[in-house]
Amino acid sequence: MSPAPIAPRGGRFEPRIAHRQRVGRVFHGLCLGAVVFGMLSLVVLIVDVSADGLQVLSLDFLTNYASRIPDRAGIRAAILGSLWVMSLVAVIAFPLGVGAAVYLEEYAPKNRLTRLLQTNIANLAGVPSIVYGILGLAVFVRFFALGRSVLAGALTLALLILPVVIIAAQEAVRAVPGSLREASYGLGATRWQTIRHHVLPVAMPGILTGTILALSRAIGETAPLIMIGALTFIAFDPASPLDAFTVLPIQIYNWVSLPRQEFQLLAAGGIVVLLAALLLMNATAILLRNKYRNEL
Amino acid sequence: MARGMGSAAMTARADALTARRRLVVQERLIGALLFGCGLVSVLTTIGIVVVLLSQSLGFFGEVSPVEFLTGTRWSPGLSPQSFGILPLVNGTLLIGAGSSIIAIPLGLATAIYLSEYAALRTRRVVKPILEILAGIPTVVYGYFGIMFVTPILRSIFPQTQIFNAASASIVVGIMILPLVSSLSEDALSAVPRSLREAAYGLGATKFEVSTRVVVPAALSGVAASFILAVSRAIGETMAVTIAAGMQPKMSLNLLESIETMTAYIVQVSLGDTPYGSLEYRTIFAVGLMLFLITLAMNLLSQRITRRFREVYE
Numbered sequence: 074m075s076p077a078p079i080a081p082r083g084g085r086f087e088p089r090i091a092h093r094q095r096v097g098r099v100f101h102g103l104c105l106g107a108v109v110f111g112m113l114s115l116v117v118l119i120v121d122v123s124a125d126g127l128q129v130l131s132l133d134f135l136t137n138y139a140s141r142i143p144d145r146a147g148i149r150a151a152i153l154g155s156l157w158v159m160s161l162v163a164v165i166a167f168p169l170g171v172g173a174a175v176y177l178e179e180y181a182p183k184n185r186l187t188r189l190l191q192t193n194i195a196n197l198a199g200v201p202s203i204v205y206g207i208l209g210l211a212v213f214v215r216f217f218a219l220g221r222s223v224l225a226g227a228l229t230l231a232l233l234i235l236p237v238v239i240i241a242a243q244e245a246v247r248a249v250p251g252s253l254r255e256a257s258y259g260l261g262a263t264r265w266q267t268i269r270h271h272v273l274p275v276a277m278p279g280i281l282t283g284t285i286l287a288l289s290r291a292i293g294e295t296a297p298l299i300m301i302g303a304l305t306f307i308a309f310d311p312a313s314p315l316d317a318f319t320v321l322p323i324q325i326y327n328w329v330s331l332p333r334q335e336f337q338l339l340a341a342g343g344i345v346v347l348l349a350a351l352l353l354m355n356a357t358a359i360l361l362r363n364k365y366r367n368e369l
Numbered sequence: 370m371a372r373g374m375g376s377a378a379m380t381a382r383a384d385a386l387t388a389r390r391r392l393v394v395q396e397r398l399i400g401a402l403l404f405g406c407g408l409v410s411v412l413t414t415i416g417i418v419v420v421l422l423s424q425s426l427g428f429f430g431e432v433s434p435v436e437f438l439t440g441t442r443w444s445p446g447l448s449p450q451s452f453g454i455l456p457l458v459n460g461t462l463l464i465g466a467g468s469s470i471i472a473i474p475l476g477l478a479t480a481i482y483l484s485e486y487a488a489l490r491t492r493r494v495v496k497p498i499l500e501i502l503a504g505i506p507t508v509v510y511g512y513f514g515i516m517f518v519t520p521i522l523r524s525i526f527p528q529t530q531i532f533n534a535a536s537a538s539i540v541v542g543i544m545i546l547p548l549v550s551s552l553s554e555d556a557l558s559a560v561p562r563s564l565r566e567a568a569y570g571l572g573a574t575k576f577e578v579s580t581r582v583v584v585p586a587a588l589s590g591v592a593a594s595f596i597l598a599v600s601r602a603i604g605e606t607m608a609v610t611i612a613a614g615m616q617p618k619m620s621l622n623l624l625e626s627i628e629t630m631t632a633y634i635v636q637v638s639l640g641d642t643p644y645g646s647l648e649y650r651t652i653f654a655v656g657l658m659l660f661l662i663t664l665a666m667n668l669l670s671q672r673i674t675r676r677f678r679e680v681y682e
Contacts, residue, residue: 088572093574093576093577094574096574096576097574097575097576097577100576100579100580101482101486101575101576103478104478104479104481104482104486105482105486106478107474107475107476107478107479107482108478108479108482108483108487108495108499110475111475111479111499111502111543111546111547111550112495112498112499114502114543114546115498115499115501115502117517118505118509118513118517118543121513121516121517122509122512122513125516168406169406169409170406171406172402172403172405172406172407173403173406173407173409173410175403175406176400176403176404176406176407177407180400180403180404181407190407190410190411192671193410193411193414194410195667195671196414196664196667196668197410197413197414199597199600199601199663199664199667200417200604200660200663200664201603201604201605201606201631201659201660201663202604202606203604203606203631203634203635203656203659204417204421204604204656204659204660205417206634206638207417207420207421207634207652207653207656208413208416208417208420210638211420211424211653212416212420215644232409232413235409235410235413236410239410263392263396264396264400265395265396265399265400289504290504292506293504293505293506293507293508293509294506295506295507295508295606295607296507296606296607296610296631296635299635299638299639300634300635300638302638304639322506322508322607325508325509325512326508326511326607326611329508329511329512329515329611330611337512337516340512341512341516344508344509344512347506347509348505348509351504351505351506355501355504
């Protein structure tokens with residue numbers, strides 16, 4: 074790539090410093106403007122949604138079931154559904170993700186199969202979430218006949234966040250210094266003993282941070298759960314993994330798509346609760362990371 | 370007595386041997402178990418491919434692939450049924466292009482500012498704040514699009530429809546902006562200082578150094594971030610379903626309602642189309658198309674990063 078000449082071709086070199094610096098200042102301003110636009114979008118989005126949402130937020134809103142009558146409608150079933158799904162997703166995705174990461178970092182031989190596994194994980198992370206919904210519908214809902222249950226939803230979302238968990242856990246395991254492993258091997262420990270007692274404890278804060286961030290992605294996912302049929306009217310507390318369910322983002326979508334203004338406000342109320350949950354999860358992840366950052 | 374001691378020693382040795390053997394077996398088992406965890410991601414890929422292909426094959430048994438790929442009318446629910454996917458592809462690409470117009474220039478400018486102009490502390494604060502934008506659930510962007518952006522658009526262009534591609538493009542653009550800015554910033558920051566110093570030494574201004582030295586030197590990373598961002602925009606579902614509507618149309622007018630491939634899949638699964646019917650199977654064919662497009666873009670992005678990465682010492 075050959076850069077364009079700064080001075081006019083052929084003629085004498087003219088520095089034109091003043092002009093070039095003016096252009097530079099304009100460019101600086103434009104770039105700063107782009108940063109401000111991004112930050113401002115975030116502020117406007119949060120203020121706009123909160124202004125609508127806080128009007129409906131109340132204890133009744135949190136403890137009532139959804140209803141045709143806007144004044145009586147709440148997000149109880151959605152909150153419980155989200156809690157159910159998220160707990161199951163964590164229980165499924167965490168061991169699988171950590172196991173795969175440990176395999177790739179500590180066990181896998183450096184060969185084509187390993188490279189294939191790694192490329193496959195990177196590509197899965199880029200598959201649109203709705204495609205996971207199609208997979209969940211065909212495999213969990215239909216083939217394994219789990220129906221439109223909490224379990225089917227949790228399995229779908231677990232597969233969705235698995236690549237993210239694996240990649241984060243791999244980074245955490247890779248960051249554990251080799252000297253720790255050598256010391257353990259030197260004392261006669263086996264590979265698994267070394268991993269179990271030395272590598273994993275040191276990597277755990279990093280793994281947990283990555284997992285929480287992955288879960289915070291799952292809690293906002295809507296499309297894959299719509300695919301497996303979670304958009305239904307639920308006016309009971311889900312009591313087992315095989316019960317029907319709804320989740321917070323789906324309840325929000327449901328209200329957004331209704332024409333009446335009151336329902337839009339309910340949607341905003343749901344969004345405020347969802348964003349608060351996200352904030353809590355992200356704050357936990359950041360605190361975890363900062364607390365353990367200096368310990369190595 | 371001596372014999373007893375000998376046998377005790379032998380038992381101890383035998384015990385140690387069994388313990389050791391047990392350990393070896395345990396090690397093998399754990400290794401296999403962990404390999405199994407790694408295999409789940411492979412099974413996921415196989416699952417996606419098998420489901421999409423097998424169901425699509427059934428669909429293409431009844432609808433010719435040529436009609437599917439070249440038809441300009443998409444109306445599986447009406448009679449006469451028509452299965453030309455181009456209107457959905459058109460809608461998807463319209464959102465992809467529209468959101469790129471927002472995200473690519475703003476994202477690159479943000480990346481240049483953070484990498485070249487901002488103080489280290491500013492960068493440390495601003496980057497994670499912008500990344501929050503990418504973590505906000507897409508259903509929230511849908512709400513923001515229809516409740517905030519669309520009214521503004523309608524006050525400027527009164528002919529704007531309630532559901533329109535422009536508002537969806539704007540919110541998706543905001544959503545993928547941090548993807549461009551963060552990944553590009555990583556690439557720009559990786560350009561060695563000596564290159565900048567050399568340009569400054571020749572009398573270049575900061576603007577010239579940024580646009581003619583740093584950005585070209587980091588071009589592979591920057592381009593990869595663009596492709597990844599567009600691929601994300603194409604796979605985006607809820608924001609476009611809520612804000613852009615559900616009208617498959619061969620239109621490039623951003624102020625009209627359109628339908629993307631993702632929105633169509635949602636539309637079918639919301640309706641009461643019976644599972645297994647021809648109309649229902651369209652979601653697998655459309656899903657296959659979506660999967661292939663995003664996969665191609667992701668692979669391209671990876672290849673660009675790997676093949677054209679400038680290696681500096």
